Amino acid sequence: MAFAHLVYPGAVHTRLHHSLGAYHLMCNALNELDNKGIAVTPEEKIAAKAAILLHDAGHGPFSHALESILINDATHEDISILIMQRMNDELKGQLDMAIQIFTNRYHKQFLYQLISGQLDVDRMDYLTRDSFFTGVSEGVIGYDRIIKMLTVHEGQLMVEEKAIYSIEKFLVSRRLMYWQVYLHKTVLSAEMMLVNIVKRAKELLSAGVQVTSNSFVFDFFLEENHADHFSDHLDKFCLLDDFDVLSAIKNWMSHQDKILSVLCRLLVERRLLKVKLQAEPINEVLIQTLRDKICLHLGVTQKESSYFIFTGEAVNTTYDPSEERIRIILKNGSVKDISEVDNALIHHTLASPVKKNYICYLDTEAGI
């Protein structure tokens, strides 16, 4: 969960925990489908379980935050597939079916939907787990009940009508966890600072300034994106983890480049950039005033100041019927999208995404 522990100190659970948890829920879901007479062969079960165990294997250090900046264009799903393929070679094809399911090329599409869909076991695990470890009890969902209500109709994963309140609750919890945890101001600030640190290191490197992380794998990815022949460098990528990044940041606290060293010191000493989130656009005059102060305070140029002041947009959608498909199978056998069911809390006025603008800036009056 990257920097969520800065707000919720308990949130130190790991990707291993999540993978084991999602695997456990997959076992439960497959059992449930079995009990309902939906044909799943033993081989398909093993393949689906292998796929969910490995679904996040491609995450690099600090997951989403550094994904775009360390390896251009390669998503963690792409890398997960590369890793599965590498393992599949070693295992002489034993992961063939798992890879087909994971890439949605297997004919029983509901198996893919269990791994990556609106009601997949991935989300059910991470919402439950993140809620537990942060202590944000509003995020609790009835995953066991939802799993009990899963069914397959015309090859598609759907839920029985009785589950409608549990699904509503699931969507409301997800919405809440976004604002309360994943997009929390402090978490956002720390993540953006991390991104800026890596950006600056790369900028310096391309300008010929020496910046060694002292981790040979981190150096490797800082110097070049390696996106072109990424699969040649998979072993190195797999060795790279949070420890390399955090250790480098500590080293860079005394780097000669002021921008890099200040950002690193601020992050390590937990003196984070200030964040404001609001529905309205950020006032341009305010931005310029703050920027001028920062330039003066740190002795940096207007351009360089962008490492210490910047704006952006945080978006959260409760349920978007145009993209998402949570299908309810009614008692009479017909199928409806959850947004069309009578009395549903989740309806079209909630469907549009909620956007918030944010500004992140160094508070020059905070004695930094």
Added chain:
Amino acid sequence: MAFAHLVYPGAVHTRLHHSLGAYHLMCNALNELDNKGIAVTPEEKIAAKAAILLHDAGHGPFSHALESILINDATHEDISILIMQRMNDELKGQLDMAIQIFTNRYHKQFLYQLISGQLDVDRMDYLTRDSFFTGVSEGVIGYDRIIKMLTVHEGQLMVEEKAIYSIEKFLVSRRLMYWQVYLHKTVLSAEMMLVNIVKRAKELLSAGVQVTSNSFVFDFFLEENHADHFSDHLDKFCLLDDFDVLSAIKNWMSHQDKILSVLCRLLVERRLLKVKLQAEPINEVLIQTLRDKICLHLGVTQKESSYFIFTGEAVNTTYDPSEERIRIILKNGSVKDISEVDNALIHHTLASPVKKNYICYLDTEAGI
């Protein structure tokens, strides 16, 4: 929780647990207000705690279900007040302030609102507790966070803007618990059967048929409503509990009156009347068809059949701005109702109550 344990076997928690829990939350809430500098004297604290400890003291056996039928017009709140007054006499006025708070005659109205309002500690405890003991995890609310966000503005209890998602979640959980637990079909059926049993016993008694429960206090309230001079009979009422009712029902399984004995046998042996809940009105022809079958099956008259077939309405409102007042105090100091806040899940289309019609009937084909 009356008959909820028929569906959720874990739901055997008692009113004592709830009273202690609500008392605990009251302590937390008063501490929180203290920390925010809202003046509450030590005497007021004790009074508010005493009031919440006793707020449900007036509940009779099977709470709401038998309230209207055993003592006409007397609500459990009225009886709680009678009990407090009796205790106050014995305690020489030590409960004066507690009674003022409980009856909303104390000038610091927010103390009353903590006991009986939209965000009172009563609801926070029972939602949390019922969710825990039923295992319906969707009912989990962030009571500790809501309490941390409570404040008082112009004498009224309200919540800080940061709590808005927790409040949304609280309302969604309440809505869900109603449909999933309190208005569950099986629970509804068992409660209505209990009501009919007591109704029939009273009907027979007023027709001169001998019906003794063998509990002298239960007999006392079966024979007459005693609503007029209720306070004279408070001691007897306090002795009456679920045990007397359940023990009587077992005795009545072999009563000579067929209607009474059949109802008692069905309830004890857990062969409950069937329930259908639906948005549309119940079809009149269907009702008559079922009724005719029952008359034939049991050998009872059309009028008597009403003990075994009847219809009704179950109502649940997510949030009714016309009646409820959850006030949010915004960061800029202004106050809004939760239904007026931007991006809120709880808005006017959810404000209208959801009504469902139900029919309850003896399934003559189930081998009863």
Added chain:
Amino acid sequence: MAFAHLVYPGAVHTRLHHSLGAYHLMCNALNELDNKGIAVTPEEKIAAKAAILLHDAGHGPFSHALESILINDATHEDISILIMQRMNDELKGQLDMAIQIFTNRYHKQFLYQLISGQLDVDRMDYLTRDSFFTGVSEGVIGYDRIIKMLTVHEGQLMVEEKAIYSIEKFLVSRRLMYWQVYLHKTVLSAEMMLVNIVKRAKELLSAGVQVTSNSFVFDFFLEENHADHFSDHLDKFCLLDDFDVLSAIKNWMSHQDKILSVLCRLLVERRLLKVKLQAEPINEVLIQTLRDKICLHLGVTQKESSYFIFTGEAVNTTYDPSEERIRIILKNGSVKDISEVDNALIHHTLASPVKKNYICYLDTEAGI
């Protein structure tokens, strides 16, 4: 748990919970043995599960407390067997094997040992459950680990060497739960008062005094023991429960017999007899002094005073190697009793039972 809720208000869990829990553990244990290659047929699994589900069916109201007084000599195990046999007749022999297992007449003895042995799932469930609902966290045991370590050797249930610390902990927890919960002074006092109430009611009845409970089944067992032809009265016994006893006690609060009415009032109003537990024998002079005070205070004879003052012995054994057999199978394949294993906490000096003497008496100075 009879009156344990007087000390631990949370302890309102029921026999149904325990039966379902023990059934759940039986499923886990059988799965575990399966995984270890110990042959158990599907029929044997169903039989063992049925047997554990029904193992406590024969418990009457207030379990052990009233067992000896309501039906002479019939233990709840005997009655459980009668109930199983009755069900077996209705089910046309489907419970044959379950009954064989339950009565230790089935050739695979380890199935019986899972139901009734030193490490049976019955104990594992009740220790865990009672610890949870009382909040006595010292009673927590590692039931899942013990189950994972179960194995069968030469037809006998035993545990692997690795489980030795978990078993030690299990025995220590059991010891602790006895002193802290099951033999708690308040619990002991309330149970003895209940026994005396029933004893007095029976004494009065045999002297020709009218004593009707509010329940025809309770009356039936009060009037006569019915031990001789007990199976003829099984239906009545099954209808009898705690509600009948508690409702009767409330009625008897105003019985003309002073001893009966005083005992009932004291119990209902929770003014319990005082208890002292000590290693030394109770001083005879003290007993006589207290007895004289009680006779004077209540106006009863020395003989009658025995309802209000009496002594007894509470016994608790941590582990008795002469009776119990917890067998450990060592890594080298040999089998030892747990008391013989090196470094074990559980050794012969702990083997002798700990006896405590108690006196229970009406405290005449407490304003009763």
Added chain:
Amino acid sequence: MAFAHLVYPGAVHTRLHHSLGAYHLMCNALNELDNKGIAVTPEEKIAAKAAILLHDAGHGPFSHALESILINDATHEDISILIMQRMNDELKGQLDMAIQIFTNRYHKQFLYQLISGQLDVDRMDYLTRDSFFTGVSEGVIGYDRIIKMLTVHEGQLMVEEKAIYSIEKFLVSRRLMYWQVYLHKTVLSAEMMLVNIVKRAKELLSAGVQVTSNSFVFDFFLEENHADHFSDHLDKFCLLDDFDVLSAIKNWMSHQDKILSVLCRLLVERRLLKVKLQAEPINEVLIQTLRDKICLHLGVTQKESSYFIFTGEAVNTTYDPSEERIRIILKNGSVKDISEVDNALIHHTLASPVKKNYICYLDTEAGI
């Protein structure tokens, strides 16, 4: 918990969690003493809370494992005191009393005993926390009950007689956690491998071979012990953490020194040295046979092989009355050591430490 997560994947809780937890228990304990009328001033409370919050501040990376090897002779308690003194200078003496308490120079000795004694809040927190995060439920202790039973008599912390079973359980749990978690074979092996890696790095450095970690602070402590003027280097020590060590180990996987690189690869790839624990001494012939195989397999000298094969002793004492003092205050006011109390589980035969011998070696047949 160093490498405990290799066995118990949930065990990723941090020192921050433990410090906050111990602080929480300290608050509870001080409240409890307050309620019992034991004089503790507000200043003493703050001091005791500050002391417990900082009691583990001096732990370096991997706590106990690297303590002796990174900074000769300096224990983490010594370093905690240095940190407190440094903070005290900055805070202008506000930590004076906290330091007096922590170093047992404050006249109310029981405050020190709450931080570092047989029943201190440090142990109560870590046993509870480690039990929770490992899932070893046998480690659960009744910390809240023990705290409720704490009292002070003649200036010394002791427990009331009623707590005796809870204390027994506490000692048994501690014993169990040692064998099951802290001295678990896999944990032991990984820790010893870490120690050997750091030893080898230092050995190479002192022989003039270049070995740079990725961290300038780690390099600093690898090159020299800095024990003499340690307080001059406190800032650097505070920057050093697990991340530096783990990142260095990953770099050293490709170091030119075979011993260093093999050890690092084995640890990172989780192919740990094998461990045997036994009561008897390790057979010398066996050691030599294994050693010869390793020398042959890796091409190292007999002396060098000691990095891959070595023996040692693991010691665990349930309760040592000669060193420990858990004092029980009996109802009659007299004080006894827990080992002297009647019927106690904890008596002299348990007092002697349990020693186990272990051998740790590279299994040359495991394809490493």
